[in-house]
Amino acid sequence: MPDLQSVILLLLSALATVSVAAPPHAGSHPTDTLRVVARGQDPESAPSVAQSPSSLSGETVEERLRSTETITKPTPLYSGQTTTPWSPPTLTVYTSIAVSTKQPNPKPNPSCRLGHGKEILQYQKRQPGKAIKNGIKLRILCVGDSITAGYGDTDGNGYRQQLRKDLSKNKVVWAGTQLNENSGMADGYHAGFPGKTIKYITNHLGPSLKQQPNIILLAAGTNDMNSNTSAIAKDGNDPREAARRLGTLIDKITEECPDAVVLVSIIINTCDSHTMHAQRERTKQYQKLIPGIVRQRRQKGKHVVAVDFSRWEEAGHNLLRDCVHPTDDAYDLMGDWWYSFITQVDEAWIQEPQGDDPDRSSN
Structure with a gap:
């Protein structure tokens, strides 16, 4: 039975597209999600793995929204994963960032309660x-x-x-x-x-x-x-x-x-x-x-x-x-x-x- 790494490499070797998107998040720092999408598959239905913003490239949000780029080596899907030398196919990465405008609930101000000064x-x-x-x-x-x-x-x-x-x-x-x-x-x-x-x-x-x-x-x-x-x-x-x-x-x-x-x-x-x-x-x-x-x-x-x-x-x-x-x-x-x-x-x-x-x- 092939190990997990082999399965992942086989999946990546197919002519697939990888979509990186950040779903809305309630906090001030959105969480980016890496989706591995097989050919012909609906990107929204693909499995995803969360990544922190710092694990992505240093591009600005605007650059990510505009860019498509070519990757010539696989991206590890989890910390510590390594790959063996191989001849990768060309993968197209469509990137987008969705940033929530919702702010965290502010802490109550003890000096402004019930509409009149201190309680x-x-x-x-x-x-x-x-x-x-x-x-x-x-x-x-x-x-x-x-x-x-x-x-x-x-x-x-x-x-x-x-x-x-x-x-x-x-x-x-x-x-x-x-x-x-x-x-x-x-x-x-x-x-x-x-x-x-x-x-x-x-x-x-x-x-x-x-x-x-x-x-x-x-x-x-x-x-x-x-x-x-x-x-x-x-x-x-x-x-x-x-x-x-x-x-x-x-x-x-x-x-x-x-x-x-x-x-x-x-x-x-x-x-x-x-x-x-x-x-x-x-x-x-x-x-x-x-x-x-x-x-x-x-x-x-x-x-x-x-x-x-x-x-x-x-x-x-x-x-x-x-x-x-x-x-x-x-x-x-x-x-x-x-x-x-x-x-x-x-x-x-x-x-x-x-x-x-x-x-x-x-x-």
């Missing part, structure tokens, strides 16, 4: 006094629990006073129905409900939303992670259920204030003391779920963006006075962070507030 805003140090959208009025509603209210802050302003200082080039009006008794700002209103859960906030936020803020700063869920499920985390402290409740709260906000920009905090964590360890671990799980909750709404065209306060503790030590609430200095730092996030929002999202400012004359 999660990170703190970036900003100089105070940046005019947001040419000094547009900002009617800001701060929504959340005792941290939003400013619990423990000596002047009773929480982060709002520092945020107003940073936004000095814009007129800032505080929306909300809550006002701390010791607030140093006469108009330091908010919608912070100390000791309350996401569900409670959702059920009591309506009057504040009717004031039609154009920026809403939402930070909720700390009490939902509390270990005391009888007095504080009354709706349970499962992180996944809390994340669903957060989604319901966001839906309420975007439904009643469709023109507002909603910045949703990936909330700060508690300290890692022995008594707070379990809550801290639940909070970590909850933090990881918040971006997905925000993403779902954003994909539906809502002007909602997650802002990352989970790394806030990296800014320094002793930020919490009682493992939960910020110190006076830390409240100011929180105001700077909210300012940084607001400056990163796409200004096309920020619209003039609708209707009149809240009437405080009777307060």
